Amino acid sequence: MFQVIERYIAREVLQAMLGVLIVLLLIFVSNRLVRYLADVASGDLPAEILFTLLSLQAIKFFIWLLPPSMYFAVLLVLGRLYRDSEMSAMNACGIGPGKIYRGLLLVAVPVTFLAAWVSFIIVPKIAQVEYKITDNAKQAIEITGVTPGVFKRSGSGEKIFYVERMTADKQLSKNVFIYAKVKRRSVVFSAKRARVTIDKYGDRFLVLEDGYRYDGQPGQADYRMTQFENHALKLESKLRTDKNKRRDWVPIGELWKSQDVRDRAELQWRIAIPLSGFLLVLLAVPIGKVTPRQGQYGKLGVAIPLYIIYFLLLTSTRAKIAKGDFSPEIGLWWIHGLVLLLTIGLLIKQSGFTWIKKRFLGTK
Incomplete structure (x- = not known):
């Protein structure tokens, strides 16, 4: 004892x-x-x-x-x-x-x-x-973490987001502006609405609705403007695999x-x-x-x-x-x-x- x-x-x-x-x-x-x-x-x-x-x-x-x-x-x-x-x-x-x-x-x-x-x-x-x-x-903060009226850079630095307004649940953004680098080309997106979706593989996409896509620099021969009803933009990669x-x-x-x-x-x-x-x-x-x-x-x-x-x-x-x-x-x-x-x-x-x-x- x-x-x-x-x-x-x-x-x-x-x-x-x-x-x-x-x-x-x-x-x-x-x-x-x-x-x-x-x-x-x-x-x-x-x-x-x-x-x-x-x-x-x-x-x-x-x-x-x-x-x-x-x-x-x-x-x-x-x-x-x-x-x-x-x-x-x-x-x-x-x-x-x-x-x-x-x-x-x-x-x-x-x-x-x-x-x-x-x-x-x-x-x-x-x-x-x-x-x-x-x-x-x-990953989610790319869109849901954006403060309306404030420009926000993505975690990778390859995209810049701007949202004028958001719904209360932050699931739908309105009057969206996005600047991105796609294959070393400057691309600008503008849309009336945007929402985040996840496919069956776990990849996340920002779906833009009723907007325009501007490729290249204005005044250049390869400059293009495209109108769309829906356009999916892939966000940063999903959670890393177990490996x-x-x-x-x-x-x-x-x-x-x-x-x-x-x-x-x-x-x-x-x-x-x-x-x-x-x-x-x-x-x-x-x-x-x-x-x-x-x-x-x-x-x-x-x-x-x-x-x-x-x-x-x-x-x-x-x-x-x-x-x-x-x-x-x-x-x-x-x-x-x-x-x-x-x-x-x-x-x-x-x-x-x-x-x-x-x-x-x-x-x-």
Whole structure:
């Protein structure tokens, strides 16, 4: 059974972790909200999907921020215990690093399993939903996102739209002007009405009704003007096929079976998220040892750069694996190994090799 002191440490770490996580989430979500609002203001994103996308991003941020939140929570709690001499009292009662680790594992193990589940199962589904929502919205916004009375350039930059009026449901546009490049020729369309249709293959067309098409430059020999009742203009391509899908939404089972270096890089990255959180908790114990004079935040100046180096090594090595510039067999494991070796080295320096042998090797 876990003793009172171990449950006390676990409770303090859990409370601190939630506080750190909430602060970091607010920072990251606020930053993303500003970006989305800028996209809405520029007409690149419909306002009605803003909070849906923000909610999906918040879940992704949650899983990415769990490891650093747990790491800094342990450092803050240990710093307070050392500052208030509570750790000295515990040591006097025979409570060493082993008991501290037991208390921390009460939090670290469940959080690691939660992070693994979200990283392996939930995040890929969120990435797929997010991409489909964004892609469909960016396609639809070519016409439905046009503000009446304002010129709007398409996402590819090849078309310019102008709509005088729109119906309330935005399904029908009136008095439409379109400038486009067709086979390197300037083409201008004007129509009394326009509506968007989707064919059986998923391709989207803007159907112009009762209008004119002007090809070329006025005064040139090849200049033509054509009147039409209906004219279909193909809009930007439909949602990409599964062959071109992003790897962040590929199921974990497919990544595990794949020999593609990009898939293997993605697989190791998903494993790294929960694993890094667990290793950082182990590392935080020797790093978090401070004197009362150093204060609660005495080791943050060391802890923060270590975390940044760890994170940058993971991201840069992941990119090299995906490009085929680094062995996927070695992968990200060497970075985790360095963190583990650093932890063991610091524990030996602080508690002696005898304590390590007794606690982890079972020798006297």
